[in-house]
Amino acid sequence: MKSQDVRIRSIQVNKLANRKKSYTVRWLLAGKPESKTFATRALADSYRSDLMQAVNRGEAFDTDSGLPESMMPTVTGVSWLAFVRRYLDMKWPGAAAKSRESLTDALATVTPALTADLPGRPNSDLLRRALRGYELVPATRTTPRPDDVAKALQWLERASLPLADLAQASVIRPALNALTVRLDGRSAAATTSRRKRAVFYNVLQYAVELQLLDFNPVDKLRVSSNRSKVSVQVDRRVVVNPAQARELLTAVTYVGSRGKNGRRGERLRAFFACMYFAGLRPGEATDLRRSNCKLPATGWGSLIVERSRPAAGKRYTDSGEVHDDRGLKHRGQTEAREVPIPPELVAILREHLERFGTDESGRLFRSTRGGVVSASSYARVWDAARTVAFPPERVRTPLAGRPYDLRHAGVSLWLNAGVPATDVADRAGHSVDVLLKVYAKCLDGDRERFNARIEAALDA
Structure with a gap:
């Protein structure tokens, strides 16, 4: 804000303990006291004179800095x-x-x-x-x-x-x-x-x-016409079908270094299964706990997804840990979502808990040393599993090239099964418009069946 309500006061002399003096220029701006102290009388007189000249010219004073426009620090030198x-x-x-x-x-x-x-x-x-x-x-x-x-x-x-x-x-x-x-x-x-x-x-x-x-x-600036176009849609070539997904989940158990509780891949089978059957993001699966799981002996269960632990690096987290601890993407800090899970995933999770248990906090998935599963660790297991599950010519394709592609495959399966987009979006933690935009190329339903419906409607 600006104000011309300025009253310049006399210079105040300050006597210091070491017998030296300082000099304070004082003024009132819109009733608020302002001041600046100098080591010599000459500097204080010069500064007060500048203020007086600004008042005489009718300049407005800035109420935040207390200074007239002519005495405001220049910003042109900011690098x-x-x-x-x-x-x-x-x-x-x-x-x-x-x-x-x-x-x-x-x-x-x-x-x-x-x-x-x-x-x-x-x-x-x-x-x-x-x-x-x-x-x-x-x-x-x-x-x-x-x-x-x-x-x-x-x-x-x-x-x-x-x-x-x-x-x-x-x-x-x-x-x-x-x-x-x-x-x-x-x-x-x-x-x-x-x-x-x-x-x-x-x-x-x-x-x-x-x-x-x-x-x-x-x-x-005029944007170049040959600028690369950005696609937000999932590439259909990365999406595995259910048979391929199961082959990959089996292959995972055959890879990774062996410890006292089996191979590293065996500890991660349920982790990858959550991404496919429940559509979890890797960070969401990383923080999954026993209290989040409803695993009945028969039938469908559910997962309550509350937090995410994406890998970011120690210098970027407030805690100084590699993994951030945050709420769910696109949701409030304390907002959770419930994901129904099929009996197949229920069985996998029950088997995982029986064999590997949880850590002290109840977290299902952890490294061989008991820490949070690192992205580099599960990526290496995934790369090795692809070479076991797929023939060489398919390994060289984008098919399931990243663990995240399991989530893409799971969400695509739900959409093609005819599950309403609103329900799929709720399970996956998306908005409906983003869901349909991202998975547009993966909606690969029975075209002949859809054509027959259109033809029947036209003949009605």
Whole structure:
């Protein structure tokens, strides 16, 4: 807010314990006392004179800073790197760990592109390591740095362009181009480029919100017509049928190192089965507990999905653990969902509990050392299981290439079985519109039967 209700008071002399004096310039702004203290009388007189001249010119004073417009700190000198730190400090507390990781990934990609051509530029790998490992994560900015990292960040501080320069298309376009290139110089996937571009756009939008930029410069650029299109739909080629899913779940039990309780894959069979038969995300299956399971001796059971434990990295979680502990995706912090599960999964889970039990907290799935199952660990088991379940020519295809594809297969099965989209969305933790958009290519029902229905309707 601005106000012209200003009264300049006389300078106050402060006597300090060491017999030195300080001088405080005092004024009232809209009835609120403001002040600034100086070491000498001359500095205080000069500052008070500037305030008086602003009042005489009829300038409005800013009620937050207490200063007239002519004495407000200039923002043109704010560098891109300094503003990025400010943005992350604002964004970090409310962001999930995976979102934090995504933010630092995008900003570590674009920040080196927004630098002046100064001598001594570090190589790209070092700049990225310095940004992601030390500078961008708020908690690691004060940690000791290796000499090469410290020198790289010193260069970056000097070379980082002023934020105001980003209003120029000649600066913004190379930055956008940098977001489309991988570390090895090849083109990045369209989904990766889009995600990083969204982060960059939001940072610039925050600068507009703070009135550090007059407009978002990305909006002024003409988008190239040959820009890669991004598909959010599941590729039908990754979706296994029920027979293939069962072959994979059996193959899992034959792979992995052997411990006192059997092979690692045997401990993960029920984990993968939850992703296929219940449509759970990996993070949701990771945090599944005995209290969440209703496993009757016969018939259908159910799972109450309450929390998710996605892997994010220690520097991105508030707890300092590799796995985040958060509520369900697209739901409130304490909101849960109930997923009915078929007798086949009930039997698998009962067998798992009988053989492996749970940890002290009741968690079903854990590593051989009792910790949270890591993504890298179950991915290795899955890769090995595919080579056991599929012939070589099929292993080379995208079919069930990732554990997450089991969820895709399970949700696709429900839709093709004729389960209403509203019920499928509730089981899978999706909204209906996103569900139908993502699984549009997997709706592979009996076309002849559907054609017959249409023909019957036309003949009626």
